Amino acid sequence: MPAAERGEAAAVDAAAAATGAPALGRADPRQVRAALRGPGLGLDLGAATLRVRSDAPALAAALQSVYREHPLATALPWVDIDLRLDRARGLRRWLRPLVRLRAEAAHPFEPFPAATALPLFEWGANWMIGLRLHECLLLHAGALERDGRALLLPALPGAGKSTLTAALALRGWRLLSDEFGAWDYRAGQFTALLKPVALKNESIDVIRRLAPAAPLGPVFEKTRKGTVAHLAADAQAVRRRHEGALPGAFVLPQWQAGAALQLEPVDAHALFGALAFNAFNYRVLGATGFDAVVSLVQAARGWRLVYGELDDALAALDRLWRHEVLAAPG
Amino acid sequence: MLGVVRDGRTLSAAGPAHPPDVDQTRWAWAAGSRLQALGEGWVAYGGASGETLYLNDESAAILEVLRDEGAASFDAVCRALAADSGLAPEELAPAAAEGWSLLVEAGLIRAVDAGG
Numbered sequence: 001m002p003a004a005e006r007g008e009a010a011a012v013d014a015a016a017a018a019t020g021a022p023a024l025g026r027a028d029p030r031q032v033r034a035a036l037r038g039p040g041l042g043l044d045l046g047a048a049t050l051r052v053r054s055d056a057p058a059l060a061a062a063l064q065s066v067y068r069e070h071p072l073a074t075a076l077p078w079v080d081i082d083l084r085l086d087r088a089r090g091l092r093r094w095l096r097p098l099v100r101l102r103a104e105a106a107h108p109f110e111p112f113p114a115a116t117a118l119p120l121f122e123w124g125a126n127w128m129i130g131l132r133l134h135e136c137l138l139l140h141a142g143a144l145e146r147d148g149r150a151l152l153l154p155a156l157p158g159a160g161k162s163t164l165t166a167a168l169a170l171r172g173w174r175l176l177s178d179e180f181g182a183w184d185y186r187a188g189q190f191t192a193l194l195k196p197v198a199l200k201n202e203s204i205d206v207i208r209r210l211a212p213a214a215p216l217g218p219v220f221e222k223t224r225k226g227t228v229a230h231l232a233a234d235a236q237a238v239r240r241r242h243e244g245a246l247p248g249a250f251v252l253p254q255w256q257a258g259a260a261l262q263l264e265p266v267d268a269h270a271l272f273g274a275l276a277f278n279a280f281n282y283r284v285l286g287a288t289g290f291d292a293v294v295s296l297v298q299a300a301r302g303w304r305l306v307y308g309e310l311d312d313a314l315a316a317l318d319r320l321w322r323h324e325v326l327a328a329p330g
Numbered sequence: 331m332l333g334v335v336r337d338g339r340t341l342s343a344a345g346p347a348h349p350p351d352v353d354q355t356r357w358a359w360a361a362g363s364r365l366q367a368l369g370e371g372w373v374a375y376g377g378a379s380g381e382t383l384y385l386n387d388e389s390a391a392i393l394e395v396l397r398d399e400g401a402a403s404f405d406a407v408c409r410a411l412a413a414d415s416g417l418a419p420e421e422l423a424p425a426a427a428e429g430w431s432l433l434v435e436a437g438l439i440r441a442v443d444a445g446g
Contacts, residue, residue, distance in 0.1 A: 268368040268369030286375075290364050290382060294366050294368070
């Protein structure tokens with residue numbers, strides 16, 4: 001989102017708060033369904049805005065659950081990503097209802113069962129953000145903020161990134177994103193792309209055990225990624241989604257069953273590769289991407305975290321933050 | 331041993347160690363390229379290829395000569411490296427030649443003319 005429109009979006013937010021525009025989770029479901037069927041439902045994620053329109057019956061309630069603290073909006077000053085999820089036509093819809101994602105003029109995915117409209121929306125939105133949002137270097141990373149500094153968790157799928165991101169968010173860190181470390185290289189700060197944290201398979205129960213009252217949305221079984229559920233961002237994260245964060249630390253997580261905790265520094269040379277080659281748009285950005293990653297590696301240090309127990313990892317990150325990140329000069 | 335590592339892969343020079351006509355041509359740092367020391371190594375961005383590479387010290391030294399001192403022949407680069415390292419240019423030449431074509435392929439250096 002251009003800077004001027006970002007300011008305008010923040011102003012719209014403030015106006016919505018002043019006029020009492022409801023959070024999506026507390027809005028009248030009829031109003032949400034009408035928005036989806038009509039002008040579209042706007043979601044201001046921080047660094048990007050998104051509009052979704054849909055006639056899929058299951059989507060409205062699911063969005064109200066996992067975007068519960070985002071303001072209900074039907075008219076945003078700027079839309080970066082425009083998605084439609086419509087029920088598939090044809091005879092098969094009577095046998096097996098399907099929903100189809102349209103992102104602008106393309107259908108990037110095969111239709112999904114209608115009951116799994118939310119996972120399709122989430123994957124489609126992430127896919128479009130990765131394709132379109134080149135005002136930021138998009139690291140594939142969980143991103144959180146504390147003390148004005150960002151903790152980035154870059155990782156390959158299966159490393160436990162989302163579980164750790166969710167757990168930190170539930171322990172008071174401000175969630176910026178579960179999927180994108182969005183580095184605004186012009187502003188020199190990380191910005192939020194605030195969507196729900198996508199938890200898969202065993203990690204859903206791990207988070208339930210950690211925080212029985214965690215705001216989880218519906219559980220979707222047998223999706224293409226297994227069982228999926230989404231953790232909603234809390235009110236503080238939504239309210240502050242236009243606030244940036246300076247680089248604090250990069251932690252490369254790796255969950256291993258039964259592993260003892262290890263937290264070791266990563267050389268800057270290796271950290272460069274971990275950031276650049278796992279970024280969604282590094283190659284698209286060319287020399288700008290190279291310069292952006294170099295600046296990040298020079299601004300904050302990296303560590304490699306291997307963990308078997310989530311509580312151990314959380315305690316280790318807390319110590320790291322207090323003793324290595326906040327205590328570091330500059 | 332001169333080597334170039336690209337996106338985690340080590341590339342080896344194909345064919346003879348000495349690139350044809352390398353000592354007859356002047357070479358320049360490719361416009362838009364980047365070279366940066368990070369921790370224990372070097373990273374570079376090839377302006378002509380759009381590729382990112384990990385470099386060892388020897389490759390980075392060649393690039394630094396061309397970036398900081400302008401276009402030069404292979405022999406002139408070897409002489410500059412020799413002046414820095416204390417080794418004889420003839421001792422450096424085989425190792426420098428081994429990776430030269432890889433730097434060209436990576437878009438980090440380019441031939442600018444075939445003068446002396």
